[in-house]
Amino acid sequence: MIEPIEPSPRVKAIQRGALTMLLISGAISTIDRAALALANPLIRHDLGLSISEMGFLLSAFLWAYALSQLPVGVLIDRFGPRWLLTCGLVIWSSAQGMCGFVNGTLQFAIARVILGVGEAPQFPTAARVVRDWFAARHRGGATGVFMCASYLGTGLAAPLLTALMLNFGWRDMFIIMGVLGLLVALLWGVFYKDPAQVPLSDREHAYRQSGEVTTRSQRAVAPISGKQWRGLFKSPTTVGLIVGFFGMTYVNWLFNSWLPGYLQMERHMSIARVGWAAAIPYTFAVAGALSAGYLVDLLAKRGMSLTNSRKVPACAFLLLETALVVVAALVPSNTVAIAAVSGAMFCGTAASTIAWSAISVLSPAICTGSLGALQNFGGYVGGALAPIVTGLIVQQTGSFVPALFVGAGLCLLAACSYLFLVRGPITVVEKDAIATLQTT
Template sequence: MSSLPNSQAASVATGAAPLEAAGSSVRLPTRRRWFMLSLLLIATIINYVDRVNISIAAPFMAKDLGLDKIEMGLIFSAFAWTYALALVPAGFVADRFGSKLTYGVSLISWSAVTVCQGLATGFSSLFGLRLAVGAMEAPAFPANSRAVTVWFPARERGMASSIYVCGQYLGTALFTGALLWLATTYDWRHVFYSTGAVGIVFGVVWLFLYRDPLNCKKVSKEELKYIEDGGGLVKSSQERTRFNWRQIAELFRYRQVWAICIGKFASTSALYFFLTWFPTYLIEERQLTTIKVGIFAIMPFIGATIGILLAGAISDLLIRRGYSMSFARKLPLVVGSMLGMSIVLVNFTDSNLICIAILTIAFFAQGIASSSWAAVSEIAPKELIGLTGGVTSLAANIGGIVTPIVIGAIVQSTGNFSLAFWFIGAVALMGTLSYSLLLGRLYRIQLKAR
């Protein structure tokens, strides 16, 4: 991870023009890329609210439908089954049809299925609907990664990636209290009705407002030049890639792809604890009231939001200060994964306040490690940005399949979450080793297969 603080070396490493010629301080006639990023942020908030809403409804839903811990573990993981399987084809779809159409159709589709979850009558219907939500959400993050890579120069890409990724935490932090209020004031079904309806409306808004750079009439030539000179793949937004299985095989010849896949698996395992079992842990093991859960459950998500934004800001700052892109993108991945092991300390305290503090630090660390999306944007072949995002997300979301089931089995057999935290800590260690020892130097992969 060593590097020399040399501006010229950083420019070469990122494929960007020298900072003096195209620095972030340059005043441009338009800043349309930030408007597009705001759309990505809102879409990601909705994306994750529609993932986490089931964990908020779970204690009420399990009691109403008579579901045990094993069944709830399967329901929690069902989303990730189809999500993981659909990610590679979803990445190809994002490359083939662009972020506008891919994301818009995906958003409206998963939101419609979310509404239908409110009509579930038992394990089978709920499990099937969660499978459907997973399949429909699969194009979202490959489309996110593609949009940031075509709209942002390399020196801004870390922060841009962090801003949209923080949507996965902001939604829970902002809306947990409101969704708990819906579940207790009305019933758990209204949680799905409300979140699904919001998604459908925004899906239509997305189709009207989002554009790729060369299709956007409101972006200036100066801004397009700034993006392209800084390493943004503006022209790639117009390219339509043909699928080739040999290209996927060739991706896995690179250690960077393997390392990011393993690291993403580790950080996603921690993420899925917070997205699924966390409210149940607070209510059943920590014996917190619904009001306290609504307050305490927000804190780790705020911590994770700060973590991902801090990682992006520091990573981009290091590049501007002359450190290599490779060092700047790798540092938060190693630090975040290492700090994530602190989650096991929860097993050594009876204090609810200390427990929440530890979990907030652990999720803060997971937020830092989630800056891996910026690393994906840096190594992805220019013709396969979405597909590379899909491949790495596939590996990540195996953690989304495994973790809820493992935790459900642990709690069912032991009656507590102690071993579950040891499991998450061990996976965080695996991520630390992958990023620190396997990842190596980051650079944009150039495929030979066509």
């Protein structure tokens, strides 16, 4: 039996540095997008905004973020993670700082749209970095680390932003966060290096490519072509990843945007109880991201194929999440409901982590950023719809139960999408075309 190649000390240092910076930048991106929601009452009071205008502002980011995924993936694959994430950090941090100087709805909307555009490279870039620097058998754990950044940021957002608002005001809160993001942009641009910028040994190259079946075209360094990008849409795997992430992200954002409202309105909990009760599910979400990443690596190590080590646990987590969302909708006990929501968020984050881990093993090497961005586009269309659809359902029915049933149905759709459509890795063959899928 051939012993697997281990990363050299230099590669390990690059891996640790890259994941640390991705964790920090991912947490900042989540904090920045949450700033408007947390400062909502003060901003509406100072600028004289209506509730409907605030709703428009809150959704502006999500639509800009979703639509920006389409071009940003190609840009990552053409120019590499170093410069794309540096540019993204500069753009979104500048937009965050701009929010401290706005005087009306239109100016705020423009700043939030720019924020969405700037944040678009964050997670597709992270998927490409993991593909570039980690062997296939190590990519699950690495994905879990960068995925938990969003929930780490969610946990930090309330205390950090509240402290900044109380001490400096909401305008300076935006400016301070913008400056912090620019500092992280400087760190990433200076210290992160794409593989082509590092003189790697043959053994280091072999480690990075170990566990993959590649064609000569995939090993080439030529950037992705338009024909190859369009060819991704011919693959059932691409469709399965997009539809699956749509369902996952819809339910994640249902809870991200409406969990406090659900606990107050449906469960009749006091504001004081909601404060600590809502924190419990987010703790489980972080645990879901970390544990799922290591689970897929363990399954692959035990002999399961790279495809099935992602597909099987993703389906299992999504089916369990479906059941838990139904339980949260129907049980009379608040304690059981919070436990069910916590379990659902654990499963939802685990499934999302596995989805990003799947990108690094199912995509051709030159299409990793593009496939990740397409998946994220589908997800954030669901994420943008979740707050709106849930609000309309609750307004019309006076209950969160039908809204939770919709979420459970989309979890089931995501599970079916993975089960029937995600069949194996997409391979790039000669003559600039996308080949028939190879199941593994």
